[in-house]
Amino acid sequence: MKEFKLRRTMLYIPGNNPGMIGNADIFGADSVLFDLEDSVAASEKDAARELVGSFIKNRGFSNIEITVRVNPMGSEYIRDDLIAVVDGNLDAVRLPKTNSKNDVRELEKMLEEVEKEKGIGRKIRIHPMIETALGVENTFDIALSSKRIDAITIGGQDLTADMEIVKTEKGDELFYARTRIVMAAKAAGIDAMDTVYADVNNEQGLIEETQMVKKLGFTGKAVINPRQIKPVHNVFRPASEEIEWAREVINAYEAALKEGKGVIAIRGKMIDPPVVKRAQKIIAIAALENGAEDEE
Amino acid sequence: MKIKNKAQCGSLESSDLMVFVEPADSLKIEIESSVKKQYGKSIERTVKEELERAGVKSVYIKIQDAGALDPTIRARVSTALKRGSK
16 A cells, blocks of 8 residues: 655546546646546546546556545446446545535445455545535534545535535635634544635636645645646645744754653743644655655 | 447547447457557557457457557447447
């Protein structure tokens, strides 16, 4: 099983586009998402699922997280989608329009059956996608509904449609859903991925939205064009002052441990275990970012 | 699997291929590709493997290749056969 270190970007790739699927791992995203749902016409669902399944099985894609957005629970397509794409090379299934923990449990049951039929000895993970008002209200229950869940994600377009409002450039209307999803993810100890920024020609807008969701606590962001990858990675990179502060905290903490001191302070502020934990995470992310940049 | 109807799958966009299948009394494979000289044999081998995997012995299958990779050829052939068997 591949080890995933960073999940700053998840690149959507239409499931019936062999040119893009074949190049999925060259764009530099941390994770790719082959889409069998909205980007595929009903008449081409069969072709897309076979195409995605064939690439996952025959090409593999090492060193990148491979996920597939299947069709929603209750659709006529989902079981065939899973039969086509479940493979030892697949890392996670994204479940669109997840409304409740029952949706996740039903998917988990289907996955267990298909994994068993195919003799796959690992558990494929689940990424519920929250894009209905009902899903938002049930987010924490959903986040805790399966041990296979290691990330939860918000779908802004469908959510605003379900709320009967317009998705604006600034995205104020998504504030409640975003904060609720982040809080649920943090409480459940999983990643939170933000929705796409649809205007691929507006890099500044993408950067500002990414800065905002990073502040809220999101781990990363879905992207729809390879051009959006680098700006998003740049936002999620810890700033040099943050790294400096984190090093100071860790050094002081280690020194205090040696001296048997219970309480430490840095720059006049008391440092307690959650702060040390945050500092350790910043250093870990910075180290991984350096590794990822070397590979890019 | 028995091919009962004419069916097709794919596109002529770059990196894709069109696959046409038709019921026939024997196996006939036709390949059109700008890289037929270099890859014709390899494409034919992949098509035959997919026919064997699907258990199809009699079919007329025509390939119009636009530079497809092996996983694409396998998927498009498989889908066209399934569509033709319905």
